[in-house]
Amino acid sequence: MGLLTIIRKQRRKEKEMRILMLGLDNAGKTTIVRRLKGGLDLSTVMPTLGFNIDTIIHKSYSLNIWDIGGQRTLRPYWKNYFESTDAIIWVIDSTDRDRLSDTMMELNELISEERLAGASLLVFANKQDLTGAMSTEEIKLALDLRSLPIGRRWCVLACSAISGLNVMEGLDWVVEEVASRLYLLQK
Template sequence: MYHLAKGIYYELTRKEEYSVLILGLDNAGKTTLVEKLKSIYNEGRSMAPDRIVPTVGQNVGHITINRMNLKLWDVGGQDMLRQLWKEYYADCHAIIFVVDSTDRARIEECRDTLQTVVTHEDTEGIPVLMLANKQDRDDSLEVEDIKEIFNKIAESLGARDSRVLPISALKGTGVTEAADWLTTRLMRNKQYRPPDKR
């Protein structure tokens, strides 16, 4: 009887968890974004921006937004690490693709990289949020210019939810709006890719 009651209690108290894959070229601001999200939604528990170093491999962060548990997978964006991204696709519920708005020299490489991500069979149907980061800097591309560059992959996105939003991960500008968009789409896509139970 004890084991039955324990099993029922365990099943009733398990929480839904969504895995969000955070991708982008190296130096796009992925880890800074994760730390900013943690500071906003985990009551300030995050790493100071001056202590953030390039990700080699992966970082994992957890946040709760509107009673939704999100597991944030920040995966390194160096060229040699991008081959590993596909190992995460089947288990993620959404993708955040971070673009360095100041890196004009690699913007086309960035577009081609996102094209590879969204055309992979394991990412079909999941929401994609593209964040034009570093909008606080004077040398950043305008969001409209970035959208125009990335319009070439619009057909590859199909009918899935997708959006381009401006942010500054360092300053926090636009981060809560991005999180709100994401959580709404995760709930909307729940039937297609159900959350994990933890």
């Protein structure tokens, strides 16, 4: 996020946020978006081949959520969506220990992108309703989040897209975090 973008947002007071929803395939990104939109029928969720854009009004902010497919063939295209991103919601399947190294590699590559340097990072540790789900502490360690540069705002939150556990709380964190930076609001 460049200084000019911040100044423009303050001047226009547009109360709008651009959020990228990313993660490996089958992590639950689209299901989380559906849950955020009011718990629409979750049984019809299909893998996202490309991207979906949904706008949600939350706490008087207009949130443009870009849900981008996580298949290996789509990941090289993620960079096309980085411009003007205010927050990243990284979704991880907490039961998928086999792909934890892939998750770490993709997340590290993502957060090293200069165009995302100012974006807040929420890691949703999804599928907590399933047996064998890793704890948030395990995920913080596995993803080495504590080594992120000082100034990078981040949070790891256990959630379940199916039950709704902590999904709204995560969105609250994102909105409060971004608003405190872009709109000079107190938390």
